[in-house]
Amino acid sequence: MGYHFVATATGLGMLAAAGVALAQPPAAPAAAAPTYVSIPMETTVNKPAAEVWAKVGKFCDLGTWMRIDCTITSGKDGEFGAVRSIAGGRVTEILVGKTPMSYTYTQPVAAGRPYNLYHGTLEARPINATSTRLVYTLVFDNSMLADDAARTRDLAAKRTQFEGALANMKALAETGSVPPAPARAGTPPAAGAPAPK
Amino acid sequence: MSNSLKAALTAGLLLAPLSALAQPPAAAPAPATPANPLISASPTYATIPMEITVNKPAKEVWARVGKFCDIAEWLQIAAGCTITSGKDGEVGAVRTVGSEVLVAKTDLSYAYTQPVNGAARAGRPYNLYHGNLEVKPLTATTSKIVYTLMYDNSMLADDAARARDLETRRTSFMRGMNNMKILAEGGTLPPPPAPPARAGTPPAAAPAPGR
Numbered sequence A: 001m002g003y004h005f006v007a008t009a010t011g012l013g014m015l016a017a018a019g020v021a022l023a024q025p026p027a028a029p030a031a032a033a034p035t036y037v038s039i040p041m042e043t044t045v046n047k048p049a050a051e052v053w054a055k056v057g058k059f060c061d062l063g064t065w066m067r068i069d070c071t072i073t074s075g076k077d078g079e080f081g082a083v084r085s086i087a088g089g090r091v092t093e094i095l096v097g098k099t100p101m102s103y104t105y106t107q108p109v110a111a112g113r114p115y116n117l118y119h120g121t122l123e124a125r126p127i128n129a130t131s132t133r134l135v136y137t138l139v140f141d142n143s144m145l146a147d148d149a150a151r152t153r154d155l156a157a158k159r160t161q162f163e164g165a166l167a168n169m170k171a172l173a174e175t176g177s178v179p180p181a182p183a184r185a186g187t188p189p190a191a192g193a194p195a196p197k
Numbered sequence B: 001m002s003n004s005l006k007a008a009l010t011a012g013l014l015l016a017p018l019s020a021l022a023q024p025p026a027a028a029p030a031p032a033t034p035a036n037p038l039i040s041a042s043p044t045y046a047t048i049p050m051e052i053t054v055n056k057p058a059k060e061v062w063a064r065v066g067k068f069c070d071i072a073e074w075l076q077i078a079a080g081c082t083i084t085s086g087k088d089g090e091v092g093a094v095r096t097v098g099s100e101v102l103v104a105k106t107d108l109s110y111a112y113t114q115p116v117n118g119a120a121r122a123g124r125p126y127n128l129y130h131g132n133l134e135v136k137p138l139t140a141t142t143s144k145i146v147y148t149l150m151y152d153n154s155m156l157a158d159d160a161a162r163a164r165d166l167e168t169r170r171t172s173f174m175r176g177m178n179n180m181k182i183l184a185e186g187g188t189l190p191p192p193p194a195p196p197a198r199a200g201t202p203p204a205a206a207p208a209p210g211r
Helices: A009-017 A049-056 A059-065 A148-175 B003-022 B058-065 B068-074 B117-122 B159-184
Strands: A036-045 A070-074 A083-086 A091-099 A102-106 A119-128 A131-141 B045-054 B083-085 B101-106 B109-113 B130-137 B143-152
Touching: A036 A148, A049 A059, A049 A119, A049 A131, A049 A148, A059 A070, A059 A083, A059 A148, A091 A119, A091 B101, A091 B109, A091 B130, A091 B143, A102 B101, A102 B109, A119 B101, A131 A148, A131 B101, B045 B159, B058 B068, B058 B130, B058 B143, B058 B159, B068 B159, B143 B159
Parallel strands: none
Antiparallel strands: A036 A131, A070 A083, A083 A091, A091 A102, A102 A119, A119 A131, B045 B143, B101 B109, B109 B130, B130 B143
């Protein structure tokens, strides 16, 4: 079954004149020729792997190291099929893979955009008895982006976001807390703070 | 009221009925945006965990059964398996079996999923099917193969259909796991099960007497 939306120009014009909202055709399911790209990122943490995983490896720990709301809305936390709701419900992610010190998640099909098979995997790998490599890998189909420039920008944006998250995980595991969020450009300084020069 | 205003109002009153007649009849209320048939309205994620113990160290087992296309050997897929995209064993690799995409890996595990196009062609919701294969060390000489399937089964007809589906998958993959054990321990696989006979197909001819 394909997705077909057939209408004549005359019919469309009449409908438009009458103010009838035209039904939006459903988004194409997936790209015809996917190109799966991966973004591997890592950081070294000066703590044993099991300790690091205990601090950052629960499914909704993302709420702490991404500084965003996160709720388990379905299933059992940390188990296959668990669902987390992020950013006021705007993002839904399902836990689809796990090992003792890793988990993998994906997002469901969403209305209005092609499905890009987006997956993320977080893993804590022991280096030695006292240090750990935290590895975050994203994989997704970026063939539906407009052009190579858009794909490059998208890759860079995701890398920036998740390398920031890794830095927060490192801080959380080593010090017990995440550093304060950087101030946004244009935000006035807090009351009492010296005015910018 | 000024004469020009009266004239304008009169013109408007005269024009209104004419323009109303020129318009098409009031349209029916706009239809709701058609739902994306790929979206599962109320997903229920089912999990099928399976495991088997192997009398070999984990790394040896993984080396024998853990390559992405090894599935063709231990599931005895007659058509075989080839990597059609990406680098074998790396995230993003695609194998011919189920057009499956490798989406995650650790040293002794990988996870894969199937793309959405199959569901789109069939006109059914995407079930987010994922498989996870992992080898866990137990002792220096033994390990455990763990295979976990996870998917949304909410679109199946009823609980009976869901139970049959679970059982079918479990039977198929437990056979695969038994084969992985055999291969890892150095044995030879039994012949694959015969495919179910199609309705109307005559039975195979009996051997001639004396053979």
